[in-house]
Amino acid sequence: MTNIGLSAELHETGSKPVVFAEHRGESGKPVVLFYGHYDVQPVDPLDEWTTPPFNPTMRNGRIYARGASDNKGQFFYVLKALETLIKNDALGCSIKALIEGEEENGSAGMSVFLRKRKEMLKSDILLVTDVDTVNSGAPTIIMGLRGLISITVRLSGPIHDLHSGMHGGLAPNPAQQMVRLIATLHNTDGSIAVEGFNDDVRKPSEKELMLAESEPFNEAEYHRLTGVPPVGGEKGFNPAVRLGFRPTIEINGISSGYGGAGSKTIIPSTATAKITARLAPDQDPLTCLQKLERHLRSHAPSGLNLDIPESGIAGPPIIVHPDNRMIPLASKVMKQITGRSPVFMYEGASIPIIAEISKASGSDPLLAGFGSAQDRIHAPNESFSIDQFKRGFLYAGLLLGSL
Amino acid sequence: MTNIGLSAELHETGSKPVVFAEHRGESGKPVVLFYGHYDVQPVDPLDEWTTPPFNPTMRNGRIYARGASDNKGQFFYVLKALETLIKNDALGCSIKALIEGEEENGSAGMSVFLRKRKEMLKSDILLVTDVDTVNSGAPTIIMGLRGLISITVRLSGPIHDLHSGMHGGLAPNPAQQMVRLIATLHNTDGSIAVEGFNDDVRKPSEKELMLAESEPFNEAEYHRLTGVPPVGGEKGFNPAVRLGFRPTIEINGISSGYGGAGSKTIIPSTATAKITARLAPDQDPLTCLQKLERHLRSHAPSGLNLDIPESGIAGPPIIVHPDNRMIPLASKVMKQITGRSPVFMYEGASIPIIAEISKASGSDPLLAGFGSAQDRIHAPNESFSIDQFKRGFLYAGLLLGSL
Numbered sequence: 001m002t003n004i005g006l007s008a009e010l011h012e013t014g015s016k017p018v019v020f021a022e023h024r025g026e027s028g029k030p031v032v033l034f035y036g037h038y039d040v041q042p043v044d045p046l047d048e049w050t051t052p053p054f055n056p057t058m059r060n061g062r063i064y065a066r067g068a069s070d071n072k073g074q075f076f077y078v079l080k081a082l083e084t085l086i087k088n089d090a091l092g093c094s095i096k097a098l099i100e101g102e103e104e105n106g107s108a109g110m111s112v113f114l115r116k117r118k119e120m121l122k123s124d125i126l127l128v129t130d131v132d133t134v135n136s137g138a139p140t141i142i143m144g145l146r147g148l149i150s151i152t153v154r155l156s157g158p159i160h161d162l163h164s165g166m167h168g169g170l171a172p173n174p175a176q177q178m179v180r181l182i183a184t185l186h187n188t189d190g191s192i193a194v195e196g197f198n199d200d201v202r203k204p205s206e207k208e209l210m211l212a213e214s215e216p217f218n219e220a221e222y223h224r225l226t227g228v229p230p231v232g233g234e235k236g237f238n239p240a241v242r243l244g245f246r247p248t249i250e251i252n253g254i255s256s257g258y259g260g261a262g263s264k265t266i267i268p269s270t271a272t273a274k275i276t277a278r279l280a281p282d283q284d285p286l287t288c289l290q291k292l293e294r295h296l297r298s299h300a301p302s303g304l305n306l307d308i309p310e311s312g313i314a315g316p317p318i319i320v321h322p323d324n325r326m327i328p329l330a331s332k333v334m335k336q337i338t339g340r341s342p343v344f345m346y347e348g349a350s351i352p353i354i355a356e357i358s359k360a361s362g363s364d365p366l367l368a369g370f371g372s373a374q375d376r377i378h379a380p381n382e383s384f385s386i387d388q389f390k391r392g393f394l395y396a397g398l399l400l401g402s403l
Numbered sequence: 404m405t406n407i408g409l410s411a412e413l414h415e416t417g418s419k420p421v422v423f424a425e426h427r428g429e430s431g432k433p434v435v436l437f438y439g440h441y442d443v444q445p446v447d448p449l450d451e452w453t454t455p456p457f458n459p460t461m462r463n464g465r466i467y468a469r470g471a472s473d474n475k476g477q478f479f480y481v482l483k484a485l486e487t488l489i490k491n492d493a494l495g496c497s498i499k500a501l502i503e504g505e506e507e508n509g510s511a512g513m514s515v516f517l518r519k520r521k522e523m524l525k526s527d528i529l530l531v532t533d534v535d536t537v538n539s540g541a542p543t544i545i546m547g548l549r550g551l552i553s554i555t556v557r558l559s560g561p562i563h564d565l566h567s568g569m570h571g572g573l574a575p576n577p578a579q580q581m582v583r584l585i586a587t588l589h590n591t592d593g594s595i596a597v598e599g600f601n602d603d604v605r606k607p608s609e610k611e612l613m614l615a616e617s618e619p620f621n622e623a624e625y626h627r628l629t630g631v632p633p634v635g636g637e638k639g640f641n642p643a644v645r646l647g648f649r650p651t652i653e654i655n656g657i658s659s660g661y662g663g664a665g666s667k668t669i670i671p672s673t674a675t676a677k678i679t680a681r682l683a684p685d686q687d688p689l690t691c692l693q694k695l696e697r698h699l700r701s702h703a704p705s706g707l708n709l710d711i712p713e714s715g716i717a718g719p720p721i722i723v724h725p726d727n728r729m730i731p732l733a734s735k736v737m738k739q740i741t742g743r744s745p746v747f748m749y750e751g752a753s754i755p756i757i758a759e760i761s762k763a764s765g766s767d768p769l770l771a772g773f774g775s776a777q778d779r780i781h782a783p784n785e786s787f788s789i790d791q792f793k794r795g796f797l798y799a800g801l802l803l804g805s806l
Contacts, residue, residue, distance in 0.1 A: 146568060148568070148668070150666040152666075157630055157631040158629055158630050158631050159629060159630035162629060163752060164651075164653045164655060164679055164681070165549060165551070165681055165750070165751050165752030165753050166646075166750075166751050166752050167629065167635070167751065168549075168635070168636070168646075168651035168653050168681050168751055169635060169636030169637070169642075169645035169646050169649055169651045169681070169751060170625065170633040170635050170636060170642055170645060170646060170751070171629055171631050171633065171635045172631055172632075172634050172635040173635060173653055173654060175654035175655070175656065175657050176585070176589065176653070176654045178582075178657075179581075179582045179585040179586050179654065179657065180586050180589070182579070182582040183582050183583050183586035186579065186583070222573065226561055226562060226565060226570065226574055227560055227561050227562035227672075228560040228561050228574050228575055228706050228707065229575075229706045230573040230574065231575050231705055231706035232570070232571070232572060232573050232574045232575040232576060232670075232706070233571070233572030233573060234572070239572075239573055242572035242573060243569075243571075243572050243573060246572055248567075248571040248572045250567045250571045250576055250579070250668075250670060251576060251578035251579045251582065251659070251660070251671075252567060252578070252660050252661050252666060252667055252668060252669050252670075252671065253578065253659060253660030253661035253662050253667070253669075253671060254578050254581075254582065254657055254658070254659050254660065254662075254674070255657070255658050255659075255662035256654070256656060256657050256658075257654070257655050257656030257657065257677070258655050258656035258677050259656050259657075259658035259675060259677065261713070262713070263553040263555075263655060263677060263679055263713075263715070264655055264656070264677070265551070265553075265653075265655060265679050266655050266656075267635075267653060267655075268654075268655065268656060269630075271657070272662060274660070274661050274662065274666060274667070276567055276666055276668050278567070278568055278571050278572070302632075302634050303631050303632045303634035303635070304631065310664070310665070310666075312666070347568070347569075348568045348569050348570070348571055348572060348573070349566065349568030349569050350568050
């Protein structure tokens with residue numbers, strides 16, 4: 001980054017260091033904060049890789065390596081665009097770049113940095129390319145990300161597994177009571193039954209609704225890709241709204257008693273459920289977590305102990321205002337590069353740190369990248385398309401050159 | 404058995420052989436069929452035994468060994484009583500003895516024997532001592548045992564665990580749908596909600612009720628022994644009735660998705676629940692199993708596959724008629740030995756093979772033994788009290804001598 005004309009520094013954080021780099025443009029020009037991460041997922045299972053994960057290899061127009069897409073490829077095209085713009089004195093803004101080393105692992109160092117160095121980060125636009133296009137490959141602008149909270153609930157009581165004959169009908173059964181307890185979280189129409197949980201969920205505006213439905217949802221394709229029809233979530237909302245504008249409470253796991261072949265006639269001594277909730281605009285993570293915990297405690301079964309050994313907030317939802325001034329420019333650039341206007345996507349997933357960076361820097365996020373499902377990020381044989389790399393390079397270059 | 408005057412034979416069954424022995428008394432005298440088993444539970448964990456499990460050791464009036472109580476001690480006192488009675492020409496009945504080798508493991512060989520040799524078994528009274536007294540140690544006659552059926556239900560659909568952000572609100576969640584499905588098995592008052600499941604359950608007669616409540620239920624003691632208050636089962640029935648005269652559907656285990664520390668944001672690809680039901684008089688196992696399966700299938704979630712990889716019938720409930728002619732005699736003998744009248748117990752547990760033997764032989768069961776919770780059957784340091792052995796010897800001797 002120093003070589004291409006940025007002033008770059010490594011900032012120790014107590015865990016992994018954060019790279020911060022800067023290039024000042026004319027005063028009065030907007031300040032763009034670019035976010036990326038240098039860490040990658042583990043490579044196992046190693047024997048499923050066709051070529052070694054840290055020996056980048058070109059095959060059929062794609063580069064194969066761990067991090068080829070997530071996130072090395074997707075931030076390197078921005079750096080190459082910056083290099084070109086700086087060399088040609090064509091950068092239309094001031095640039096700050098923030099590259100962390102724990103995106104895959106909770107962003108602890110980044111949080112420390114954000115608290116300590118808030119002033120350094122002041123900016124207008126938060127540029128994030130660590131995202132994918134829609135499945136069709138059409139250029140995509142991400143207009144929202146859901147928030148995320150987590151909670152683990154455990155029921156216990158019996159000093160050990162009890163004989164289900166000698167105690168069935170006498171002892172309360174933690175597995176059965178857990179099932180009853182977790183079933184109270186949803187109504188029969190799939191909506192959330194936790195009192196007040198959805199109080200702050202707002203309806204999408206007409207413009208947001210129009211954008212969310214810009215790419216039609218293909219039910220047959222969804223079924224083919226996942227093995228299930230898209231019948232989850234709440235009745236009465238279409239898929240794009242369910243994903244982008246409605247919260248969910250998902251059971252990520254439940255475990256109690258015997259799970260092997262045949263039968264074991266026990267009343268299990270404990271039962272545990274792992275739960276996460278995705279939050280929609282404008283839900284507050286702490287409020288939602290408190291309401292979820294209150295619901296679980298107020299529906300606790302009699303005769304058993306309920307405890308909550310773990311709970312946490314990953315981050316709040318993010319929503320990009322449809323009138324965000326960067327959208328028309330990004331759309332124009334995308335059309336210039338690909339020949340077609342972008343689709344707008346309200347993501348169901350979360351990138352918790354983005355909300356934190358946006359808040360700390362006072363910047364509006366612009367979320368668009370050139371990854372795709374084909375890249376197999378987090379899996380063996382991760383790769384990135386050279387064509388997509390070129391599109392990313394042109395996108396970043398034209399965007400940052402025309403501010 | 405040959406040495407003490409019985410004619411004994413080993414019968415091959417295809418799995419473990421069955422011992423059948425006989426001693427014919429005067430014609431016109433009742434025929435008593437005695438049941439026991441020569442197999443034992445595994446000894447592990449071996450390092451928790453104070454003395455080796457197959458090196459019987461006396462300590463403080465108890466003999467320590469695997470099988471000391473279950474079932475060697477509890478059938479040996481009957482054999483010693485028979486030896487004495489035969490030697491003194493005091494046996495008041497014909498004796499048939501049936502000792503199997505797979506009681507702890509499904510009684511497969513016994514079932515084969517029962518089908519093939521039904522004629523040999525014809526008898527009037529089925530004498531079973533493979534049972535315990537109540538916790539107080541008072542002499543106990545078991546008046547009933549519940550039946551037992553089992554079923555495993557599995558939900559699947561997603562081709563692998565799905566990302567709970569990208570798919571939450573779209574994909575149906577097997578863990579969440581399993582919880583909803585299993586919760587439909589019970590009403591909020593704890594009663595069974597499976598349509599028709601309880602149709603054949605009969606009320607206990609006044610005499611049965613009186614017998615069932617002959618030993619008062621100690622709630623504080625139950626809580627101390629198990630860690631939970633006796634608040635399981637249906638509202639509106641007292642503990643003795645819930646245990647002896649009401650069915651249960653128990654969740655023995657449920658497993659789906661992630662169960663470790665922290666959180667894993669997935670929609671699990673499968674969920675499995677292991678279920679057993681205890682059946683009350685006069686429920687039929689096959690009918691109950693069919694109704695349970697029909698309930699699960701008719702409440703199956705949309706968008707997921709429900710399958711039932713395993714289901715089975717262990718055995719029907721057993722009930723001893725309160726006017727059974729052996730009860731007054733057994734009670735008299737017990738009072739003679741212990742100084743107090745027996746308590747009557749309607750057991751919540753099952754000994755599935757007893758119903759099969761009773762039916763094959765046409766005999767009425769008499770279920771009373773001298774085991775206790777102190778014996779730690781199935782656990783390390785199993786033992787049997789010499790005092791209880793003596794009581795058992797006197798019980799069998801006086802009973803079989805006075806028919």
